Amino acid sequence: MKYNLSEITELIKNRRTIYPKFYSSRKVHKEIIEHLIRNATWAPTHGNTQPWRFKVYREKSRGKLSEKLGELYKKLTPENLYKEEKLNKIMARPFLSSVAIVVCMERGNNEKIPEIEEIEAVACAIQNMCLTATAYGLGSFWSSPKIIYSKEMNSYLNLRDQDKCLGILYLGYTTIDWPKGQRKPIEYLTDWND
16 A cells, blocks of 8 residues: 555544634744645646635734625625624634635636636645644634625735635634544445446
């Protein structure tokens, strides 16, 4: 066997969403963030378009992200769905995290490659980041509030119309025991065709 499959399997099985409210004030070093991003770039990508783009918010820049998320939530949320608690949560997350990485999809010029495949490639990149964070013992939370898919968010991030923000990955050292998880057995999820 080329790699230790039991370690890889355990890493995959132990990846968890851990919310920023459970992060400590301990800083995630730049080298670790760079490692997560480097591993992200090894995700599968049809035509090797490598559509992922990363915008890293640390230290004071987290305030700018928080402010923009709050502004967009207020502006874009219909009155009947608006909740002050949700606004406060969205605005607090950048500050509760050591780092927030906004992950975007930059649409390639090859129109033979469907947009969905570019989105899927970026999703795989985010999974690589989450797995790497787990290996470091970092909590990660892939946040995707509706406001990130707006033209206003694209404008804030200097994205073109055909590009998309696909999420904000919040990272931090946890203050809680690592959560356990469970999944349905594959027998309930798989049709075999021999």
